[in-house]
Amino acid sequence: MEYPMICFNGGRPNPDGTFSDRTRRGMISVIIHEVGHNFFPMIINSDERQWTWMDEGLNTFCQYLTEQEFEEDYKSRRGPPYKIIDYMKGEKNFISPIMTNSESIFQFGNNAYGKPATALNILRESVMGRELFDYAFREYAQRWAFKHPSPADFFRSMEDASSFDLDWFWRGWFFTNDHVDLSINEVNVLTGEDLKNKFKKVPDAFKDFINDETYYYEMTFENIGGLVMPIFLEFEFEDGSKVEQRIPAEIWRMTGDKVSKVFTFEKKAVSISLDPKFETADVDVENNYWPKKMVKSKFQEFEELRTKK
Known part of the structure; x- marks a missing residue:
């Protein structure tokens, strides 16, 4: 354990014994973090x-999970995807890939602490799922306890234990300084009747699949930021109901930076949202909606909160 850090890092109560919520969380977080070093890197000795x-x-990353278990709505400093957005959309000349030697990186805290923790959180919550990720992560720790793993050993153990091909994930998050910026470029809405009119001669084999009352949404997406991620969508319909669609990252495998996909529903959609739960650390959400809508800036949100007080 990093004993000096647990002794000298914040937070500290006031002389009269009182303390703010921020100080309280600072104290709890540093204890969790430094105790966690019993495992990384003392036992799993990287x-x-x-x-x-x-x-x-x-x-x-383990600190973030512990904080969320410790207390509901714990305000973790690092881990949630939105916390890393400002860093990832910054000037690329001052953002090093995570896999850069530690003595040659810019913004040490974001590079070595924040971004890896966020990447693993996204991998757990939005790519692999908690159960499979936890099994693979535990397997890595057990395999390499009291040994000296390299990054390749971590990557290999996670893939081997889960049977997931995660090359695309490691490449984007750990070997580049790309950022996440997926965009809804175009949405073409057609009914079954529109399709029949568009294609005058519909092969008999397809006639049974074209329903006049079905809506077909041909959507085109673009990967502007360069970092490959799954496509998470939410369709909202005229009756107020909503449906989620989650498309794996493999959709980008053969298409480069643009891809199209057709979705079919029996109801008419009034809006479509990309990454509606802010799971991917997308740096620009203004291009995540159809039809387009205004997105409030942080300053506007702050002003609204200030005027309400």
């Missing part, structure tokens, strides 16, 4: 000087 993220990043 090379902190070469790959700081294998120590601090994995430990910060």
